[in-house]
Amino acid sequence: MDRLLTVDPIKLKDPLELQIEAQSAVLLMKPEGVSNLSRRAFLGFGASALVLGALLPSMPVRAQTAAAAVKPGTRIPAFLVIGKDNAVTLLSPFVEGGQGINTGLAQIVGEELDVNPSRFTVECAPPGPDYAVINGLRMTGGSFSTRSSYPLMRRLGATARDMMIRAAATKLKAKPETLKTEDGFVIHGASGKRLSYGELAPVALALPPRDDVALRDPASFRYIRQPVARLDVRAKSTGKAVYAIDQKLEGMLYAAVQHAPNQGTTVQSIANEAAVAAMPGVHSVHKLPGAVAVAADSWWRARKAVEALSVSWSAPAPSGLDTVAADYASDGLLAALKSSKEAGLPAETEGDATTAFATAAKVIEAEYDAPYLVHGQLEPPSSMARFNPDGTLELWAPNQMPELFQSVAAQTAGLAPDKVILHSPMLGGFFGRHFLYGSANPFLQAIQLAKATGRPVKVLWSREEEFRMDALRPLSFSRFRAAIGKDGRPTAIQARTVGEGPLGRWFGAVFKDPVDSSAVEGITEKPYAIPNRRMEYVKFPHPVTIAFWRSVGHSMNDFFYEGFLDEIADAGGQDPFVLRMDLLKDKPRHRKLLETVAAMSGGWKRGPYEVDGTRRARGVSMASPFGSETATIAEVSVQGGETQVHTVWVAFDPGSIVNPAIVKSQVESAVALGLSATLFEELVYKDGVRQSHNFDEYPILSRRSMPAVHVEIVESGAPMGGVGEPGLPGVPPAVVNAVAALTGQRIRSLPLAKNKIGV
Amino acid sequence: MTTLHVNGRAYQVAVEDDTPLLWVLRDTLGLTGTKYGCGIAQCGACTVMIDGTATRSCQVPVDSVGTADIRTIDAIEEDPVGRKVVEAWVAAQVPQCGYCQSGQVMAATALLKQTPHPSDGDIADAMTNLCRCGTYNRIAAAIRQAAG
């Protein structure tokens, strides 16, 4: 590629800090996890996967001519549609799944365009080079949406407003300087004439955009930084919001599937195919890669029929990429991670840890681990496909990367990418669920079934099939050592992380760093002044499909590190809050957060102390996820071996914000998910199969366990950080540290539910 | 043929007797406001009111409903209590992804119909629907607000 597309010079402090050619996004998600494979079961689609692999490198070249001409985020008509009735539709590069991005974008664009955000309709844009606004890449993830597009979206709004003014000037034969705007109208002061954006749009949006339009002075913001109401709450409170699962096409068949019990095995035979084909409403029975499917005239009939199929499956192969051996077990994997002898690659090295350990007054060591987790988004995955008479394939598929899904759909259907019309519906929760994860996405089945039946098909996975196929937050392991000086302060810290991260697995083609940042983030780049550090990483591929999960590596690593930091404090006879303040002497941003969260909670006290006759204690933690900073305090009690979290306080510094109300609700939501993982969640593999099949066997946080959550936003003015994920990582360590303060029990393996906690 | 009374209208449906009410509502009648989350009465996404009682429709065989009065989220604003609940939901900005909220609003409406001024304990007992986005505290606040 000879040309890199650059967007606004926003500083991204994350793994994605690089320039990617927009048109090469298709290259990104390709499993790189297991190298020594004879089986190429990529996508679970055998032969077609090989074709895909062979074609991928050539695709960007084909796409380049069209795409290279476009600078993402600059062509106004690709983003704004303004109707005669002055209704404003914003085509968003991002997909809404609860994080509030639609409202945030309406605020940003509306501020500069001069349209009240409440009058916006925001839709996820179709695939196209205009929307590759994250340094040449398009995705909804990594808590990138707002921070990556904020300058761009402001400029977009301001540029469009300028076009409105210029169009009005021509029409009114007035000088642009004599015109002003007011909530969707251009107004000529002298004559009092008002022209709506809607009437100006056909001319205005065709004007050449200026690239030097002044932005509004932040001091005069009316919408940005205000708690503007979300655009979608009424629809979502009245059942009118439409998700992928709700969509329907004329003449559509409903399909249900039954996946192979052991991932990577294939259908050998079906004993009762004819009998099932004769069940009420059944249209047809299908063998798919790694699954059987039934198409019927209703989903319930399809499901009953597919579950009635008596299928024999091939014997599981040895573990490999997307093949899980018959004896695979998560505790076996954990044992293997622990006993790995492979030399680690340096992930972070500072000072001279060897000497520090040799001269330490005390050395402590501990092993931490965290389990596989499912996403558990409440909407089960579905996809709908239709081959149109004009030769196009139309697809409705939940996704976080439209262009990538489009190109893989095109390969599957044997079409050129521009023959695939992709709709990206609103997501009923995602938390990282809807990236491209091979056989964990149902849209490929929808395409195959639509092709096989000649009818539009909607595939819906039952919750049980979702538990079987969801891509998992990887099970993780780190071993820590710390050297403690005579004064009780740590002089060195060392960590050995063994495992695999989703970034290396799915984006390995682009992020070639052998140290997978998504496996070590939260262990590296901690703010504490521990002078000697040696953090190392050993890649250990998992045979199961692994995923991005809200806050990714931080979701377990900050638990590991911050839990161990409390162990360091205890070993040195220090209070954990005081030690943190001390280690952050030269970090005013972090000290401010710690001071804020302490003040929010009425002043730091570790406990135990008594409240209403029960003993309680508190734990503190910090995290630096996705360009933001958090300080968290949790208060817990233990009753009957069960941990109850009463209150969580979070001081949150994302640098600067767009909507304080949405920021707070995102942090509340992240706290809930973090607490769910801390207390309950664990997906266990035994004998090659997953042991949980639905929420009865995989409890998630319910109202009963929901603490009071207090969030305070601190705007330090640092570069804008992420919002959707950063509230999570501080929660597990704060809770575990509180449990240790209360009971003396140090929990190093989550979830708490599997540990016996006693006071 | 089974006759169902949904949101004040009678529908004739030709489905197997054991078909869950949820799927009749969604796929046969096209009332997709009621959601599928688990299918085993764990999550509450499928909550409807049957004769005023919050009921998880994924576990209700259609032939067990008889002539009962079924109310779904799709007609929630026709109900005065439901309307109050919706307004409180909007005021408290409860939904995030929103997927669980049809069921939450139905459960809250049923609660307030039976217990217009619920205690915290009443709310805890009645509001057992799961929310993966963790909106539980806002839900409780909205119910208190709707109760006035």
Ligand code: FES
């Ligand atoms: S779908 Fe009925 S309770 Fe979950």
Ligand code: FES
């Ligand atoms: S709002 Fe997303 S599940 Fe409740």
